[in-house]
Amino acid sequence: MDHFQYRGGHLFAEDVPLTDIAEQVGTPVYVYSTATLERHVNVFRDAFEGLDALICYAVKANSNQAVLKTLARAGTGADVVSLGELRRALAAGIPADKIVFAGVGKTPEEMAAGLDAGILQFNVESAPELEMLNTVAGQRSRTAPVSLRVNPDVDAKTHAKISTGRSENKFGISWTQVSGLYDRIRDLPHLEAVGVDVHIGSQLTALDPLKAAFTKVVSLVRSLRQNGHVIRHIDLGGGLGIPYEPGSAPPPLPSDYGRMVRETLGGLDCRIILEPGRLIAGNAGILLTKLLYDKHGDERRFYIVDAAMNDLSRPAMYEAYHDIVPVNDPSGTERIPVDIVGPVCESGDTFTRARPMPVVRPGELLAIKSAGAYGAVMSGTYNSRPLVPEVLVNGTDFHVIRPRQTLDDLLALDRTPDWLAD
Structure with missing residues (x-):
């Protein structure tokens, strides 16, 4: 609506x-309509009632300061992918401890800004990025909270240009490399593994690909915990579609999405981070x-x-x-x-x-x-x-x-x- x-x-x-x-x-x-922005936040939040869930609005969808301030007053955090988006989120009054920094090409300057602000976590997407983040954090005598973005090789059944969860996509870390990189985090003095991140694409119109990806993440979290890693967050990304074309089959409702998440991940005792963008704006x-x-x-x-x-x-x-x-x-x-x-x-x-x-x-x-x-x-x-x-x-x-x-x-x-x- x-x-x-x-x-x-x-x-x-x-x-x-x-x-x-x-x-x-x-x-x-x-x-833009304020009432619609607020309604979409509330509907999405209600879908996850009873779970420890944090909505981190994907700033890339619409980064106008007035939109961000409207969402900040509605209680959302932010998912940012650049220094500019980080600055926008902070300027709009979104608390740093509700900000997640994603993206495959973070620069040292962006890493330093996130550390100085005290953001919730960095979603890291490669081994070289992991090493650079450790170096930057060490230079500032800080410990960077890290979630690795895993690539589950799941077809999101969406447009090729907005699919992010297949092995041929540039996003995320190959499933075969994930365990070794979490062990590497344990060896690096200025990093702390706090969670797992997954995001398979945008404008998804079915829940099955999401459930397939999340099921793989559940197995990964259990395996990591058995190996001594303390995993507190699961970042599920965004991607749920909206109805663009009248008369077409509607995307899943947020309530159906919330039910699936609860059934799939509810037993892990983790904070769930959600990054809707298109769905809100x-x-x-x-x-x-x-x-x-x-x-x-x-x-x-x-x-x-x-x-x-x-x-x-x-x-x-x-x-x-x-x-x-x-x-x-x-x-x-x-x-x-x-x-x-x-x-x-x-x-x-x-x-x-x-x-x-x-x-x-x-x-x-x-x-x-x-x-x-x-x-x-x-x-x-x-x-x-x-x-x-x-x-x-x-x-x-x-x-x-x-x-x-x-x-x-x-x-x-x-x-x-x-x-x-x-």
Whole structure:
């Protein structure tokens, strides 16, 4: 459920008409709903009631400070994968002891920042990273809390570009190397093994791959404990999908996921760390765009909008489906097959092909739904198109939480060498 609903013939974000936001802020613009963010946190938390569970929101899904502060007030921690995300999480008020630092390529500077902040744990993904973390921790006379991210070689049955749990993926440590690396942690003076981490991919639409991975982790934890390792945390990552396409088979409910986790891992007496990102932010945001032209080709009809692949890259990158609806209620109107495309100079700048859509006139607004995760954070300035603004709605109020980048802002990022000076 989200809080983008039609009222009186117009689409609202909570109690704010999207037409008001378009008039005051312009288009394209990302719009997020506070009530939806909070609801998704609460639903996910309720699914794990009775377990010692910590929700560490995956900052990569949507890292705007206002979004992070909203989630911090709802009690979440953070899963970060860069120094920038760590800084964002701390600045938003997320306690360091609720922050997990993941990622395959942590630099010494990032490791030092995590140690200085006092984060909950580092999810380590290779033997060389383990050695570097020990060196950095020793230089600071600290002990780094470590969980090894294991690669269980389980097919997540998701898009190849967001699958992370197969042996050919760059993520995690091979199952055959895990026990030896935990023994290596015991030998290194500035590391402490505190847990096991696993994450097999994103936008999972079935629980079976997750259960298969978690079952392997249970066996691993028991084996590690028999070898004298104190394993207190099991980090299950994120990955549970959201419903993008109306009428398609829905992903598992958080309650079903929680039940499976309880049945699979409930007897291990471990703290469970969960890293939802898309599940929290995805359906809490839309990309609001305006129809520029209704172009009739020989064989196809094109709705050309002012948003483009540089603003929302998921359709071009992943062939991802996003529901797209008119802001004016289309109930009872004729539907025609159209390609919805942007103005960027690429054929891949296409949001959908031959999709039945209501007749929309130039100047009217469309809402690209489920754009709250991996939308603004993945945007760029291709074709010298400035970054679009972000807006957060809270009841009857809305606030621009990132202003539209101006062309002057964009050009000012460039530096001209002396030999080209006039």
